Amino acid sequence: MLEQYRRFVVRNNMLRVFLAAMLLFGSVAAHAADQAVFSPVPGTPLATDFKLLNMNDQQVSLSKLRGKVVLINFWATWCPPCRREMPSLQRLWLQHGGKTDLRIVAVNIGENAETVLDFMGTLEASPTFPIVFDKDSSVLRHWPIKGLPTTFLLDRKGRVVYRAIGGREFDSPESVSVINKLLADDK
Amino acid sequence: MALAIAGVALVATPAAAEDGQAKTEHSVQAETGIESWQFTDNGVGVLLMQISPDQARAFFIGRGFQRDDVEYYASSCVFMTLVKNQTPQPVYYRLGDWRFSRGDGIARPLKLKDEWLREWKKRGVSQSSQIAFEWSQHPVEQMLEPGDWNQGMTTFLVPHGERFDLTVKWKIGDNIHVGTIPEVRCAK
Numbered sequence: 001m002l003e004q005y006r007r008f009v010v011r012n013n014m015l016r017v018f019l020a021a022m023l024l025f026g027s028v029a030a031h032a033a034d035q036a037v038f039s040p041v042p043g044t045p046l047a048t049d050f051k052l053l054n055m056n057d058q059q060v061s062l063s064k065l066r067g068k069v070v071l072i073n074f075w076a077t078w079c080p081p082c083r084r085e086m087p088s089l090q091r092l093w094l095q096h097g098g099k100t101d102l103r104i105v106a107v108n109i110g111e112n113a114e115t116v117l118d119f120m121g122t123l124e125a126s127p128t129f130p131i132v133f134d135k136d137s138s139v140l141r142h143w144p145i146k147g148l149p150t151t152f153l154l155d156r157k158g159r160v161v162y163r164a165i166g167g168r169e170f171d172s173p174e175s176v177s178v179i180n181k182l183l184a185d186d187k
Numbered sequence: 188m189a190l191a192i193a194g195v196a197l198v199a200t201p202a203a204a205e206d207g208q209a210k211t212e213h214s215v216q217a218e219t220g221i222e223s224w225q226f227t228d229n230g231v232g233v234l235l236m237q238i239s240p241d242q243a244r245a246f247f248i249g250r251g252f253q254r255d256d257v258e259y260y261a262s263s264c265v266f267m268t269l270v271k272n273q274t275p276q277p278v279y280y281r282l283g284d285w286r287f288s289r290g291d292g293i294a295r296p297l298k299l300k301d302e303w304l305r306e307w308k309k310r311g312v313s314q315s316s317q318i319a320f321e322w323s324q325h326p327v328e329q330m331l332e333p334g335d336w337n338q339g340m341t342t343f344l345v346p347h348g349e350r351f352d353l354t355v356k357w358k359i360g361d362n363i364h365v366g367t368i369p370e371v372r373c374a375k
Contacts, residue, residue, distance in 0.1 A: 036332065036333045036334035037334065039332030039333065039334070039335065076319070076322060078246070078249070078250065078319060078323060079322070079323070080338075081338065109318065109322060110315055110318035110319055110322070135315075136314065136318070137318045137321075137322075146326035146327075146328065146329050146337070147322070147325070147326040147329065147337040147338075147339055148322050163332070164334075164335065165329070165331060165332070165335040165336065165337055166271070166335050166336035166337055166338070167336075
């Protein structure tokens with residue numbers, strides 16, 4: 001009980017700082033959604049493969065998703081913009097999941113299933129796309145990431161074609177338009 | 188969530204203007220007294236928001252840090268620092284190029300996360316806590332494409348409650364840009 005209260009206080013303290021920052025900075029995430037959601041990645045390198053366990057201790061292998069368009073989101077529950085953008089990933093997943101070749105994988109950094117479940121309990125709709133655990137951040141270090149959240153879009157050939165640093169609204173028309181173009185490619 | 192939103196009633200007052208398009212706006216969070224400085228210059232924005240010692244303690248205790256390590260970190264001057272790119276071009280910056288000055292004319296570097304990580308290793312901080320620390324700090328360098336933004340904590344070796352001027356530097360193409368955020372104050 002004490003532990004749950006402590007987590008609540010910590011979460012809300014940092015959320016308050018973040019929300020205040022968002023208001024001050026003219027809603028950065030909203031601005032980002034209005035303009036470029038994703039930036040092209042020069043050279044479209046082949047994505048570094050990973051095999052990580054999901055919430056059910058089942059292995060998720062990135063290379064097995066070859067042939068699909070994959071959105072990979074690197075995140076943590078203590079990262080306020082990561083928390084803020086998670087509902088938009090779920091809305092995107094609800095729009096596409098099972099209906100198109102879009103796959104979403106959220107790679108959690110340094111935490112465990114219990115912590116993520118705690119966070120999911122605070123959301124109106126819990127993510128139903130795979131969340132996998134990079135507990136020692138060894139996968140993260142093989143990707144071109146300097147801060148969280150960072151999100152990548154992979155084409156059907158497994159190439160990293162787009163990147164977004166900082167929180168986004170992934171179900172915005174601008175984001176969906178980029179994803180739909182990738183889905184339309186190379187069928 | 189209601190608690191969080193109630194805490195962000197802000198009072199913004201223009202504090203200073205840089206030459207050209209640069210300006211800094213100072214704000215105070217009405218409920219907590221937490222202060223912020225929002226610097227903007229032609230589409231590049233830098234926001235510094237005080238993190239109080241209590242907020243820093245709460246965050247890192249929640250990440251598994253031991254009490255004495257948390258106290259060591261909280262004794263520093265900590266800011267939530269957010270950099271955004273609203274220009275149509277990539278913006279590159281390195282925190283190692285930024286300097287702060289406390290009125291004695293001496294330009295001092297920030298204490299960057301690599302230095303902290305070396306210290307945490309020596310102090311025997313757990314691997315999982317080190318990972319959380321590493322990724323909660325502002326990246327030491329970053330290339331922001333249009334629309335990108337990054338946030339994270341930065342630390343300054345300045346006593347709580349004291350003021351300093353922060354000189355920030357960034358690069359667009361081959362052009363180096365410099366701006367100063369004046370009279371930034373560490374949280375008490």
